[in-house]
Structures are given as C-alpha cells and as structure tokens.
Amino acid sequence: MSEALRQLPPLIASHVLLAAAAMGLALLIGLPLGIASARRPRLGAVAVGFAGLVQTIPGLALLALFYPLLLALSALAGGGVPALGFLPALLALTLYALLPILRNVVAGLQGIDPAVLQAADAVGMTPGQRLRLVEAPLAAAVAMAGIRTAAVWTIGAATLATTVGYPSLGNPIFAGLQIERWDLVLAGCIGAALLAIVTDTLLGLIERGIGQRKRGLTLTGLGLLILGLLLACLPLLRTSQPSVTIGAKNFSEQYILAHLIGGRLEQAGYRVTYREGLGSAVAFRALQSGDIDVYVEYSGTLWADTMGRKDTPSREAMLDGIRNWMAIGPKTVLVGPLGFENAYALAVRPDSGLTSIADLAAKAPNFTLGADLEFLDRPEWRAIREAYGLRFKATRAYSPTFMYRALRSGQVDIISAFSSDGRIAADHLTILADPKGAMPHYDAILLTSPPHAHDAHFLSAIRPLVNRVRVEDMRSANYSVDRDTDKQPPEAAARWLDARVRAPH
Amino acid sequence: MSTETRPALAYEQVSRRYAGVSAIDHISLQVERGSFVALVGPSGSGKSTLLRLANRLDAADTGRVLVDGQDVAHADPIRLRRGIGYVFQNIGLFPHLTVAENIGIIPKLEGRPPVDVIAALERVGLAPDLATRFPAQLSGGQQQRVGIARALAGDGKLLLMDEPFGALDPVTRDTLGRTIRWLHDALGLTTILVTHDMAEALLLAERIIVMGQGRIVADATPREMLAGEAGPEVDALVAIPRAQAKRLSELSR
Numbered sequence: 087m088s089e090a091l092r093q094l095p096p097l098i099a100s101h102v103l104l105a106a107a108a109m110g111l112a113l114l115i116g117l118p119l120g121i122a123s124a125r126r127p128r129l130g131a132v133a134v135g136f137a138g139l140v141q142t143i144p145g146l147a148l149l150a151l152f153y154p155l156l157l158a159l160s161a162l163a164g165g166g167v168p169a170l171g172f173l174p175a176l177l178a179l180t181l182y183a184l185l186p187i188l189r190n191v192v193a194g195l196q197g198i199d200p201a202v203l204q205a206a207d208a209v210g211m212t213p214g215q216r217l218r219l220v221e222a223p224l225a226a227a228v229a230m231a232g233i234r235t236a237a238v239w240t241i242g243a244a245t246l247a248t249t250v251g252y253p254s255l256g257n258p259i260f261a262g263l264q265i266e267r268w269d270l271v272l273a274g275c276i277g278a279a280l281l282a283i284v285t286d287t288l289l290g291l292i293e294r295g296i297g298q299r300k301r302g303l304t305l306t307g308l309g310l311l312i313l314g315l316l317l318a319c320l321p322l323l324r325t326s327q328p329s330v331t332i333g334a335k336n337f338s339e340q341y342i343l344a345h346l347i348g349g350r351l352e353q354a355g356y357r358v359t360y361r362e363g364l365g366s367a368v369a370f371r372a373l374q375s376g377d378i379d380v381y382v383e384y385s386g387t388l389w390a391d392t393m394g395r396k397d398t399p400s401r402e403a404m405l406d407g408i409r410n411w412m413a414i415g416p417k418t419v420l421v422g423p424l425g426f427e428n429a430y431a432l433a434v435r436p437d438s439g440l441t442s443i444a445d446l447a448a449k450a451p452n453f454t455l456g457a458d459l460e461f462l463d464r465p466e467w468r469a470i471r472e473a474y475g476l477r478f479k480a481t482r483a484y485s486p487t488f489m490y491r492a493l494r495s496g497q498v499d500i501i502s503a504f505s506s507d508g509r510i511a512a513d514h515l516t517i518l519a520d521p522k523g524a525m526p527h528y529d530a531i532l533l534t535s536p537p538h539a540h541d542a543h544f545l546s547a548i549r550p551l552v553n554r555v556r557v558e559d560m561r562s563a564n565y566s567v568d569r570d571t572d573k574q575p576p577e578a579a580a581r582w583l584d585a586r587v588r589a590p591h
Numbered sequence: 592m593s594t595e596t597r598p599a600l601a602y603e604q605v606s607r608r609y610a611g612v613s614a615i616d617h618i619s620l621q622v623e624r625g626s627f628v629a630l631v632g633p634s635g636s637g638k639s640t641l642l643r644l645a646n647r648l649d650a651a652d653t654g655r656v657l658v659d660g661q662d663v664a665h666a667d668p669i670r671l672r673r674g675i676g677y678v679f680q681n682i683g684l685f686p687h688l689t690v691a692e693n694i695g696i697i698p699k700l701e702g703r704p705p706v707d708v709i710a711a712l713e714r715v716g717l718a719p720d721l722a723t724r725f726p727a728q729l730s731g732g733q734q735q736r737v738g739i740a741r742a743l744a745g746d747g748k749l750l751l752m753d754e755p756f757g758a759l760d761p762v763t764r765d766t767l768g769r770t771i772r773w774l775h776d777a778l779g780l781t782t783i784l785v786t787h788d789m790a791e792a793l794l795l796a797e798r799i800i801v802m803g804q805g806r807i808v809a810d811a812t813p814r815e816m817l818a819g820e821a822g823p824e825v826d827a828l829v830a831i832p833r834a835q836a837k838r839l840s841e842l843s844r
Binding site: 199200201202203204205206207208209210211212215219220223224299 | 646648668669670671672673674677679681682683684685686687696697700738741745
C-alpha cells in the first residue's frame with residue numbers, strides 16, 4: 087500500500103489541475119450562457135437541451151470522441167493541436183460540468199419573485215445593477231448547488247482522463263484493475279473521493295457564506311479552496327530535468343515494459359512520466375504526434391491494423407517493411423525488436439502429446455477450442471484454420487482468466503494463448519509449433535517518436551534493451567504480476583526483468 | 592409656462608394595446624401638482640397600465656405621456672424611475688437586503704450620500720430598530736411601509752401607488768391610508784392611487800377617476816360623486832359604501 091501511496095502526489099496534482107481547469111472553463115461558459123438563457127427562453131431550451139444531450143453520452147465515450155475530433159482539427163490547422171492528454175480531457179470534462187451549472191443558473195434566476203424584479207426596475211436599476219445587486223445574490227444559492235454537483239462530477243470523471251493519456255488518479259485505478267492490485271484501485275478511488283469531499287465541503291462553506299450574507303465565511307471558503315489548489319499542484323513545480331513520457335497499453339506486460347524502459351531513462355537523467363492504459367489504436371497515433379516519446383508495439387499489430395497489410399511475411403521481412411514504411415510516412419523510429427513475441431498461439435495441456443499444429447488436424451474433431459473474446463473474429467484464426475484444415479468439435483469464448491481455468495479443468499482441450507503469457511509457464515502448457523508459418527509474427531518492438539530519431543543520448547539509454555528480453559523471462563515477469571497470490575507491482579517485475587536483461591545470456 | 596403651473600403628470604391621447612386588445616384607449620388626462628388622485632375601476636380597466644406608462648415600466652403605442660411637462664419617451668428611463676416613487680401591491684422588497692439597505696437603494700444607485708434611515712422609518716410610522724431586520728421578519732403592513740419609505744427616498748415629488756393595500760387586512764389598510772394621506776400633505780407630493788375600493792378612494796382622494804375598458808368613465812370630486820352628479824355608473828359604485836355606512840349608523844343607533 088505504501089508504494090501505491092508514494093505515486094499519488096504527482097497524480098493528485100495533475101488530477102486537481104485538470105478538474106480545476108475544467109470547472110473554471112465550465113463556469114466561464116456556463117455563467118454567462120445561463121444568464122442569457124434565463125432571459126431568452128428559446129436560447130435556454132437549446133443550451134440546456136444540448137448540455138443534457140452531452141450528459142447522456144458516457145464519460146468514457148465522450149473522451150474517446152474528442153480524440154478523432156482533435157486529430158481532424160489538428161489536420162485542418164496544419165498540426166500542433168494535441169489530440170491526447172490534457173486538451174481532450176479538459177474539453178470533455180468541461181462539457182460534462184456544463185449541464186448542472188447551466189441548469190441551476192437558469193433555475194436560480196427564473197426562481198426569483200417577479201415582484202422583486204419589478205421593484206428593481208421601478209427603483210431605476212440599470213440591467214447591470216439589477217444583475218449585480220438583485221439577481222446574482224438571489225440566484226446564488228441555487229447556482230452554487232449546481233456548481234457543487236458539477237465539481238463533484240468533474241473530480242470523479244477526471245479519473246477517466248487516464249484513458250486518453252493524461253495522468254490522473256485514474257492511473258492507479260485502471261492499472262490496478264488490469265493487474266488485479268486492489269490496493270492501487272483503492273488508493274485511486276479513495277484519493278478521488280477525498281478530493282471530491284473536501285472540494286464539496288469548501289464550496290458548501292462558500293454557499294453558506296453567500297446564503298447567510300457572511301462575507302467572512304465566503305472568503306474563508308474561497309481562500310481554502312485556492313490554498314488547496316496550490317498545495318495540490320505543488321508536486322508539478324519540481325525540477326526542470328529533461329522529461330520523457332512513456333506510453334503503455336492496458337495490460338500487465340505493457341506496464342512492466344514501460345517501467346523497464348522508464349528505469350533505463352531515469353538512469354540516463356530523464357524525468358519520466360507514464361501514460362498507461364492507452365487503447366491499441368491510440369498508442370501509435372500518440373507516438374506519431376509526440377504525445378508520448380516511446381512505447382512497445384507488436385509488429386503484427388502495426389502491420390495489419392495500422393499499415394493495413396493482409397499478407398504474413400517472415401519475421402525479418404515484416405520488420406524491414408515496418409522500418410521502410412516509417413521512414414517514408416509517420417517518421418517514427420523502430421529502435422529494434424526486444425527479442426520476444428507476444429503472438430497468438432495454440433496451447434494445450436502437457437499431457438496431450440501434441441507438439442505441432444500440423445498434428446492437430448486429425449484430432450481436432452474431438453477437441454473443444456477455448457478462445458478469448460476476439461480471437462474467433464480475427465484474421466489469425468481464419469489463417470491457421472485454412473492453412474491446416476482445422477475443424478473443432480466446438481468453440482467457446484472466455485475472458486482470459488477463465489479460458490486458462492477451462493483448459494486446466496478439461497472443459498476445453500486447446501486454447502488461444504498469447505505466447506508471452508505467464509500462465510503458459512505456470513500451467514506447464516505446450517505451445518504448438520506453426521511449421522507452415524500461418525500465424526503472423528508479433529515481435530515486441532521498441533518505437534520512439536520523430537523528435538528522438540537522432541537523439542543519441544536518448545537512444546543510447548534504451549538501445550541496450552534490443553534483443554535482450556527472452557520470452558521465458560517475460561512470461562515469468564508477467565506471471566509475477568498476473569498471478570492470484572503474492573502479486574508483484576509492475577515496477578518490481580520491471581526491476582527483476584532488468585536484472586535478467588543485464589545478466590549474460 | 593413655469594414648472595410650478597405645469598401639470599405634474601399629463602396624458603395626451605394615449606393608447607396602449609396588448610395583443611390587439613385595448614388596455615388604454617385614447618386617454619387624455621392632466622394631474623395637477625399637489626393633488627391626490629384615485630384611479631378606480633374593475634380589474635382589466637387599464638388603471639395599472641396607465642400608472643406604468645408614467646415611469647416607463649410600459650410604453651404607449653400612440654400619444655404622449657408628460658412628467659413635469661417632459662415627454663417620457665425622450666427621457667432616460669433609469670433617471671426617470673429614480674425620480675418617481677412607485678409602490679405596488681406585491682411590495683417587492685429585496686429579500687436579501689436589510690430594511691435600511693432597501694430604503695437606501697435609490698441614493699446608493701445614484702452614488703449619493705446615504706439617506707437618514709431613522710427619519711425615513713419614522714416618517715412612515717416604523718420603529719428605528721427595524722432598520723437592521725430583513726423583510727421576511729416584518730409583518731405585511733410593516734413591509735408595505737418600508738416599500739413606501741423606499742419609494743420616497745428618491746426625493747421625487749410624484750408618488751404612484753398601484754393597489755398598495757391590496758394584500759393587507761382592513762385595520763392595516765385604514766392606518767396605512769392615513770399615513771399616506773399625511774405624507775402627501777407633509778411632503779407636498781402629487782399622489783396617484785390605484786384602488787378598486789370606492790370607499791377608500793372617497794375617503795383619501797380629492798379627485799376620483801373611474802375607468803372602464805381603457806377609457807375614463809367619470810372624473811369628479813368625492814363630494815360630486817356622493818351627490819350623484821357624476822352619472823349613473825358612478826352612482827352604482829358609490830351606492831355600496833353609502834349603503835354600508837347607512838346600515839352601520841343604523842346599527843349603532
């Protein structure tokens with residue numbers, strides 16, 4: 087737990103910064119728009135309707151939607167608009183915070199006794215004086231209730247910013263969920279909840295101050311809020327070391343490798359931040375745009391999904407193809423393969439007597455195939471099925487954990503495994519050979535962003551990892567993080583793996 | 592014509608229509624300086640509209656409204672309103688301001704030195720210790736007295752009152768009516784009081800204008816009205832308080 091707590095301060099800082107910026111922007115838009123909406127009912131209907139519509143979009147989807155939107159915008163503007171990180175998170179959270187602010191400002195203004203407004207006109211108030219002296223103080227209590235709701239939502243929803251690569255308290259939550267480290271999940275959840283409670287309490291103080299016309303109370307609340315904001319953001323003001331951002335997709339191996347790379351870069355004097363939990367398609371774009379500086383990709387993923395290639399060439403041909411494609415197109419750099427593959431493979435129990443897919447065709451009609459949720463829809467499955475003429479008795483889809491259990495208990499006879507999965511070694515499974523080369527290669531490859539293409543200092547820090555990570559070591563490291571008991575944090579697994587990389591092979 | 596001889600308020604062929612229906616239909620009227628005029632008539636007869644045209648809370652479609660000889664259409668509505676006292680049935684005190692702040696609002700808006708709140712409260716018959724209270728802590732009658740004090744704090748000589756006693760009990764109505772009449776005389780005001788209570792009009796005003804369907808139906812002194820010289824419609828209106836007064840005097844005999 088103490089290790090989970092240690093990584094919190096900088097995450098709290100960026101979390102608070104994001105939530106505060108989103109609330110500030112939402113207030114900047116919501117207050118004037120709310121005032122205008124209260125005066126013009128048709129504008130009000132459109133504005134509140136729009137904000138309500140935004141609210142129906144799940145927070146995660148809203149964040150995801152901003153990614154292509156900003157990419158398109160960046161293309162229109164000739165580049166320079168970051169599609170990942172702070173900006174999409176800010177925009178999504180701002181839109182999210184808008185509804186409660188807008189709705190309550192309108193309700194607060196419309197709830198004022200018409201006689202009071204008539205009196206304001208009758209004593210000769212200008213529209214500005216009426217707003218400042220009568221409408222604002224009388225609508226403040228209802229408006230503040232909306233602002234409090236918006237603040238609590240925003241602080242909670244800011245955890246989702248992790249998915250677009252902005253560091254927040256969502257980092258330990260998403261990472262913890264992925265590697266089943268509940269202390270991390272708890273640390274993130276409690277941190278976010280505490281922030282929300284403290285903020286809500288201080289806003290409540292301000293609300294009471296306004297409602298009871300106690301200026302001291304209002305100023306105390308406001309002062310504490312600003313002080314808290316500054317304190318929370320303190321960790322951001324640290325050093326001016328050169329900083330790099332390491333990307334990671336959303337599974338254990340990626341977390342471990344990110345920390346392996348991070349350790350090397352820290353030794354080279356860099357300040358390292360991690361953007362973890364990136365979607366598969368998002369990661370490469372993030373590298374291309376420079377939002378992240380380095381991450382580990384898999385050759386087959388790039389080949390089929392990003393480059394759109396349908397063929398399955400040999401290992402070397404694929405790496406050469408990727409290198410050439412990068413040089414012409416995205417200008418990212420293939421530093422080199424790490425030395426292991428994380429490919430789809432067919433795995434069987436050790437007592438099956440099988441060693442190769444070629445031997446499988448005859449036995450397949452008596453076998454039940456267990457697959458993960460997407461394998462049966464993927465081209466890899468079509469490729470080996472056709473290459474070897476496989477016909478199974480039945481196929482069943484599982485989430486990965488249950489797929490391994492099903493194989494162990496005999497519910498299925500063969501499964502679609504990932505070749506670097508730690509459970510292969512733990513369950514002593516046999517990976518079937520692929521003599522026809524039908525399965526595409528998924529070499530783990532180290533990629534860096536265009537600005538580092540000729541950065542010798544940077545490259546010299548990470549190049550020693552090339553071809554030094556063995557698949558058995560990767561499996562052990564993955565297993566130490568994935569297993570149910572005596573789990574290791576990815577940082578510890580990365581340190582262990584680093585020692586294995588340095589040891590003579 | 593000097594300021595003193597000009598009528599305080601004049602309407603010249605004024606009309607106002609809402610959605611095609613006449614609220615005010617070609618009314619011409621002059622209100623002499625220092626007079627106390629009651630506007631009487633059923634709901635929807637145009638009494639309130641006529642009042643609201645004077646301080647531009649509403650605007651005439653045709654015709655001119657003159658305050659102190661000046662066409663209000665060419666006046667700055669903000670300055671105009673600060674110079675005219677306006678009191679209405681719903682009172683409209685600012686609930687978040689103290690009694691003192693409510694009374695002092697017009698001078699504050701104009702950046703003038705604050706009013707003598709104690710004197711203003713005493714003038715309308717309220718105790719000085721109410722100054723720091725909030726409107727919700729006062730009775731209905733006290734609230735309306737604060738409303739009147741606020742209207743007078745602008746130092747205007749024209750006081751427009753739109754059914755100021757509408758929501759009050761009979762005893763409060765009576766004492767507040769006397770207070771207003773006293774203020775009118777003491778401050779040299781020109782007062783226009785909208786009411787639907789003929790007895791009130793007869794007792795307070797020196798001139799009663801009866802309105803019906805946007806037009807002036809009768810315009811006479813209370814004495815003329817009681818003497819039956821103002822036409823059959825007024826006779827019908829006067830008959831009720833007269834009959835009540837007669838029955839009351841018979842009862843006490």
